Amino acid sequence: MTSATATRRLTTSAMIASFADPGQRTDSAPFGHALAALAEQDPRVVGLTADLGKYTDMHVFAQAHPHRFFQMGMAEQLLLGAAAGMAEVGLVPFASTYAVFAARRAYDFLCLDIAEPNLNVNIVGGLPGLTTGYGPSHQATEDIAIFRGMPNLTIVDPCDSVDIAQAVPQLAASEGPTYLRLLRGKVPTVLDEYDYTFQLGKAAVLRGGRDVVFVSSGLMTMRALQAAERLAEHHVDVAVVHAPTIKPFDAATVLAEVDSDRLVVTLENHTVVGGLFETVASAAVRAGVAKRIVPVALPDEFLAAGALPTLHDRYGLATDRIVEKVLGELA
Template identity: 90%
Template sequence: MSTPVKRLTTSAMIASFADPGQPTTSAPFGHALAELAARDSRIVGLTADLGKYTDMHVFAQAHPDRYFQMGMAEQLLFGAAAGMAEVGLVPFASTYSVFAARRAYDFLCLDIAEPNLNVNIVGGLPGLTTGYGPSHQATEDIAIFRGMPNLTIVDPCDSVDIEQAVPQLAASEGPTYLRLLRGKVPTVLDEYDYRFELGKAAVLRGGNDVVFVSSGLMTMRALQAADELAAHKVDVAVVHAPTIKPFDSATVLHEIAGDRLVVTLENHTVVGGLFETVASAAVRAGVSGPIVPVALPDEFLAAGALPTLHDRYGLATDRVVERVLSELG
């Protein structure tokens, strides 16, 4: 009798990437924004018919008089947010990352970024955090946004990053783009004496053989892979870079200088994201040596169960470990 094949399943649309039994925090963005608004009357929340799916509904329940449902019209969402910022409010506008990057780019660029307004764009389902296929997988959002002047880009790892980032984004001059992790978000960084600081990278652990430079949910995977590689007698350092732009070149370059294997890890296409940001900084500084990317391929991805897709496209912890061992030979 053959052994049944174990099938990896999850909700395709709003899927959690948390491991079974892993500590999580529910709707960290929504709660952080509601708490900030209780202290700052300038905070307003807007969404394009996606309040429930970007955790903005938590803010709406706490501050209904400061919540604006703009309907399925991202251009209107960003235009209204720009107008609110012009009169001194601090808007947080949520939608899916694909709609922010692909559908409303011109409004963000000319209505918000060019006048350098304090508008905070919150993009749900970044990278491969949904199984719904190319229409909802924002695998190239950072690549689209990196060239926009004045725009700050944040790719948080977990609930700690999100909770601490929200007030700093509100206080930052100019527009920001947050790659939102929503729902039950893993809580990881509380074990590493870590605090989010806008524009800064952080060394979470040291290591003599390999240096991981990671952002977003891939920092969680980097830490897991580092633990597993220790069993293979491979000592791995992990540098978390939650702010993609402006990039903390000084911290990252200090860590990747030397003869250790350097690996970047990101929940984004290999084109135009963290890998190319690190590689560009290294070339400009004259830091030599190969940099190995762990990233999504330059292609439209399949639909399916999220764990299966992470395994197929190399984001799963086991795939990261295999990649490093193969590079070390």
């Protein structure tokens, strides 16, 4: 690391909530624009937020459809309770807040008001995993673990702007509640280069490879693809399987790649406890697939505050760290 790089990392604001690389193609507020476009076609769609419209890109919807937007204030339980009531009368609500508040503060309202009656309420959780440097109060590193055990709840962890834009209408059309781990602001555009289409409940093989299989979700699919290109320089051929729907999980597609003599690595922007790694491992055990699976994930601890590039490097989510880990496993 050069001294200039070190200085830049130290002075970068902890507010950063973008994981885009310098010069990378991005799309601004893909969720907000997708929801506004969907509302043009479907009069049932409404948007709610808990004082976080600007920070969950819901403000785009609010500007386009002001009479179908509801600002609930800093009251996440009220946010989900109101969304449940709207769904009861036939509306299709999208309710946005930070992922930590949906998972930690309003869990019981989501469980009993929305999931138990299987209502079509779509929860949009901003700042999932390590997408902010604010520290444990805002880092939703365990949200999937909290929500995986909730019956009826669909969980989606999108990679990029393509995933988000295509997921929104499918979430609205699906029965029952959904939880979307929102990537906001200037979101990278990655998957359009891989002949990919988001399908709710389905995983997709983005590239083949004879030596290693990456199974990834969320922003870590972007990192998996980057690491695969880097590993090719070391003559390591890497397949990448993107699993944006964590629940219900597409075990058939994933296990078809896992059940081989290749090194299998899961990559997720979530604690190693209760997320993609354990989902894949559980599916393998249930299917009788005897396979060692190596996780790239956040540690089971409260994380530090700071700038995202520094934190991603420290906790192993950076592309360089992924490449190092794979080469170490193959050595």
